[in-house]
Amino acid sequence: MEQLSLFDASPRWTVTNLTRHLRQLLEADPDLQGIWVQGEISNLSRPASGHIYFTLKDSGASLKCVLWKTEAAHLRFAPQDGLAIEVHGSLGIYEVAGQYQLYADSLRPLGEGALYQEFLRLKALLETEGLFDGARKRPIPICPRRIGIVTSPTGAALRDMLNTLRRRMPLAEVTLAPAMVQGDEAPPALVAALRTLNRVAAPEVILLARGGGSIEDLWAFNDERVVRAVSGSQAPVITGVGHETDFTLVDFAADLRAPTPTAAAELATAITVLDLWQTLIEKGQSLEGSMGTLFERQHNLLGGFQSGLRFYSPLRRLQTERQRVDELSRRGNAGQVHRLELAMERLKGLENRLTALSPLAVLQRGYAVVTKNKRVVTSTSQVQDGDALRVRVRDGEFGARVSGNG
DSSP: OOOOOTTOOSOOOOHHHHHHHHHHHHHHOGGGSSEEEEEEEEEEEOOTTSOEEEEEEOSSOEEEEEEOHHHHTTOSSOOOTTOEEEEEEEEEEETTTTEEEEEEEEEEETTHHHHHHHHHHHHHHHHHTTTTOGGGOOOOOSSOSEEEEEEOTTSHHHHHHHHHHHHHOTTSEEEEEEOOOSSTTHHHHHHHHHHHHHHHTOOSEEEEEEOOOOTTTTGGGGOHHHHHHHHTOSSOEEEEESSTTOOOHHHHHSSEEOSSHHHHHHHHTSSOHHHHHHHHHHHHHHHHHHHHHHHHHHHHHHHHHHHHHHHHSHHHHHHHHHHHHHHHHHHHHHHHHHHHHHHHHHHHHHHHHHHHHSHHHHHHTTOOEEEETTEEOOSGGGOOTTOEEEEEETTEEEEEEOOSOO
């Protein structure tokens, strides 16, 4: 029996170091990262932490798996024991237990992988034909008066859309084209509903919607016939299929994609009745302000016209002429007064001259005027002895008789 040497140079590992080394080897292998593994769920547990622990097994082996709480929140189905699924994740080692396990980041029921490959094939085919081209997208009417809906008449999606439309735009006329939204008969029913709605109701926009579900539940909206019907619709189409994380081929062909049916109804009514009411109030205020400005401008213009009319009116001319008559009258009166004053001065001058030449003035100096028979005696030859004379002096007159003429 061979005995180990005390000086054996082979490396010695602790359990921790060895486990950590194996973990690093697994996590460094790219072939073991980002892989899909098929199997059946067993030993499923969901503790209060929200993480999901389960074993993935087939007929020959089993694999421990863990799905953290953040990824578990995005699951579209409820995992349970016995369910065949595909798990995507990366291999690692849980060092505490010394076991390798799959750290999952997503789960899907077995069969979705094949459907997804078919989804990608159809998407590439239709995209090549240009059905998803952005240039084909038509604008959604801002305030449509006629709205069409294609969905199941019994689903919650219809109730949610009608409640939203009634709240946001009760004035709109809504027409429902009922159709199956799941199963083999759903694609032709959806195509017929779209065509009938366009032909009969002539809506301004169409809502194509249904509630959430698995990829199998939503597969009718990946059908090539439905995609072509959406692309060929006369009215623009808004899709609201499933939840926010669900994408179907009709979403790429539609003129607008909404994350949910309720969101589709909201996008179809970008302007609500409250917006219209507010716009009406603002327009009324703007109109009132504009009319006030216009009235003020016209009032000022009318005032200018009135001033001009007053300037050219007969009354203004009469007033002007009346004032002119008054002015001429005043000037005439002043002229007459002036002329009278001049005449009076001239008359006074003449009077002064006449006064200076008047015999009375001579009398004032001591002379007398002798008259005979009221005729002034200027010569002795005019009188004889005994003639009666009248002698006028400064302060009166008296009689006299001629005596000793010769």
